[in-house]
Amino acid sequence: MRRKDSITRDKIIKNALQMFAQKGFFKTTVDDIAGATGVAKGTVYLYFKDKQDLYIATMDEHFNSALALLAETENMPGTPSEKMHRITNEFINYIMHLRTNYMPFTFENLNLTGKTLKKINTTVQPKVSAMIEIISRIIQDGIDKQEFREVDPRLAAFHFLSTIRAIFFSSYYLTNNAINTENILELFFEGLNKRR
Amino acid sequence: MRRKDSITRDKIIKNALQMFAQKGFFKTTVDDIAGATGVAKGTVYLYFKDKQDLYIATMDEHFNSALALLAETENMPGTPSEKMHRITNEFINYIMHLRTNYMPFTFENLNLTGKTLKKINTTVQPKVSAMIEIISRIIQDGIDKQEFREVDPRLAAFHFLSTIRAIFFSSYYLTNNAINTENILELFFEGLNKRR
Amino acid sequence: MRRKDSITRDKIIKNALQMFAQKGFFKTTVDDIAGATGVAKGTVYLYFKDKQDLYIATMDEHFNSALALLAETENMPGTPSEKMHRITNEFINYIMHLRTNYMPFTFENLNLTGKTLKKINTTVQPKVSAMIEIISRIIQDGIDKQEFREVDPRLAAFHFLSTIRAIFFSSYYLTNNAINTENILELFFEGLNKRR
Amino acid sequence: MRRKDSITRDKIIKNALQMFAQKGFFKTTVDDIAGATGVAKGTVYLYFKDKQDLYIATMDEHFNSALALLAETENMPGTPSEKMHRITNEFINYIMHLRTNYMPFTFENLNLTGKTLKKINTTVQPKVSAMIEIISRIIQDGIDKQEFREVDPRLAAFHFLSTIRAIFFSSYYLTNNAINTENILELFFEGLNKRR
DNA sequence: GATGAATGAGCATTCATTCAT
DNA sequence: TATGAATGAATGCTCATTCAT
DSSP, rough: OOOOOOOOHHHHHHHHHHHHHHHHHHSSSSSHHHHHSOOOOHHHHHHOOHHHHHHHHHHHHHHHHHHHHHHHTTSSSOOHHHHHHHHHHHHHHHHHHHTTTOOSOOOOOOOOOHHHHHHHHHHHHHHHHHHHHHHHHHHHHHTTTSSEEEEEEHHHHHHHHHHHHHHHHHHHSOOOHHHHHHHHHHHHHSSSSSSO | OOTTTTHHHHHHHHHHHHHHHHHHHSOHHHHHHHHHHHHOOOHHHHOSHHHHHHHHHHHHHHHHHHHHHHHHHHSSSHHHHHHHHHHHHHHHHHHHTOOOOOOOOOOOOOOOOOOHHHHHHHHHHHHHHHHHHHHHHHHHEEEETBOOOOOOHHHHHOOOHHHHHHHHHHHOOSSHHHHHHHHHHHHHHHSBBBBO | OOOOOHHHHHHHHHHHHHHHHHHHHHHHHHHHHHHTSSSOHHHHHOOSSSSHHHHHHHHHHHHHHHHHHHHHHHTSSSSSSHHHHHHHHHHHHHHHHHHHHOOOOOOOOOOOHHHHHHHHHHHHHHHHHHHHHHHHHHHHHHTTTTBSOOHHHHHHHHHHHHHHHHHHHHHHOOSSHHHHHHHHHHHHOOBBBOOO | OOTHHHHHHHHHHHHHHHHHHHHHHHHSSSHHHHHHTOHHHHHHHHHOOOHHHHHHHHHEEEHHHHHHHHHHTTTTSSSSHHHHHHHHHHHHHHHHHOOOOSSOOOOOOOOOOHHHHHHHHHHHHHHHHHHHHHHHHHHHHHHHTTOSSOOOOOHHHHHHHHHHHHHHHHHHHSHHHHHHHHHHHHHHHHBOOOOO
């Protein structure tokens, strides 16, 4: 008896993550994913109820990876500021590695059904919250060490994630993208206002 | 000067913008748009080659609106900082008004064909560049007036647009969203680092 | 502009009736029906929400035909008994004409969803009731004319319909099927018990 | 003599009979049956060539049960008429016990292949014939005892089976179904015509 | 220009059947 | 014998696009 181990399941998720990131939910067919994984279409349905279910599992995997990157960096030595630089670079590498193609300015959603939306909330939301939590702790550490200003650490963490996204997309609209990372981070840390 | 019948064309675009923003490209059917506009499905194809073509026209309209908001504000009285606050509020109002529903964390794209991708580049890119340009001028004005630090104004403009997006999505992951606008802007202007 | 007249709809129903009667609900594909009608698959869905909806419309048509046969015969001259013989022959001809193939002993159902089940009740049930009603009137007429015994006319009508079904299926299990019609009807009218 | 392991086979058939009666051939999956029996899907295929083969075995079992009921009653004391009343009640109980759900008016068949159709003929037909045979004997006995009229006993037997089916379905279209059994049987025995 | 009926390629999903263990 | 993971043919349904009127 072959065991329904999670190896196949993991392979499917891995490939689905690649394809969803490159072609999006709608343009990625279950056949695509099955083909890329080297299994038959029906096999995907042994592990996932339907395409949306697979998508949720894929998002879950995606955020787990991101969380793992964060957790690893948090425990490394370095100043809070250094950690945040390291996180930025790792995230950008990770996203580049997905070879995602998605348009920076696109209205898109999955029109998830109420049930799935609830499942997303119970799967993805906590991951994002956990990411914000870790970054918050780093920021709080910086505040305690008099490195950062006294700000709401969670708000700053959220702004930080958004800034990483901006760096990633800057290549679409700005030149010199290699240099952008440092310059945008500099803006994030120093702000726009002149100091008096 | 527009031809008389482009009134129909404009109505289609207006409704398409609403629907694309609410349901995304794939979940919005040509029937939906035609129905909302009060014309027959075939009529849409009199004005647009295909659905992607309509989408591009819709994005164009979207960025024209944004550009108009920007241009209007640029010429109003006020400090550069005041102008940027005003822009933020107007953008958020505008996006709220579209009642867009799209998920903050979603891989999605339209898998545009090479030809369409090129058309996007020739339509949307210039609009975004123009937006960055206007904001750059405001920022440069602030630099000249010693209000802002000496930064790359285009990079700062890009970061600013991204910050507006962050404010919009903060309501998904943070509480107190009414207060977020001011606090995130404060972070944008003052930065994270403690000033010495 | 071509008008969405009911000609196409009627043709689809006609062909669906034939095919459902010959191959059953599950073995009949929407493609089959579309092909037999000479339209594309999608066209079927212009007129019917889904396959079950088409099935219901088909049953409706089926019972309308049966009702029409009944109504016609009721108003013809003849004794009640003669009318019932005529009805029997017409029904058997009609069913033969459908070339139905369905097995006399088969557990089968459509596992209709609650909603469809309700629709069946509001579509088919009244037709069957109407059939029973017409036959009841003929039987009541026979009772009034002292031709039939004093029985519950609706119960007798139901038994009569069942007897027609028996005649139809008798060919599967009994020989001499040409003769069966008269003999089974004779049993229906005279009963099994010896008269004293 | 049965092999020891046909216990599994019997269990599968028992459960298949329940499920086919409740959900029909197409809506019942092999998984359903395996699950209800507590064996793996593959096990079903150790005992039955395919789903149709299992269905035939199930029909066989069904008619064996019916035959057993008949045989038992035939040898009990009582007048022919009493025996037929007893048979009716036992059949109705048996069918109720299967909790069958199938629609009274449905075109349905299995679209059996020629080979399987032949197998049906060699399995089910003889059983039905045997049922008719037993009932024929009871009827012949009634004729001999001057209780019944001089009719073709096999035809009457067939009509009797059909009448039982009518009783079963009468609850769908007539009220007072508890009373229907006796009244429809009365119609069967006494006929519709007034006696002179 | 305007319509909307018709088309059919495309895709998600199911499930009987197989076969390696 | 028994298992159940894997298969892939089959099918219902959608929707962008066309075109006769």
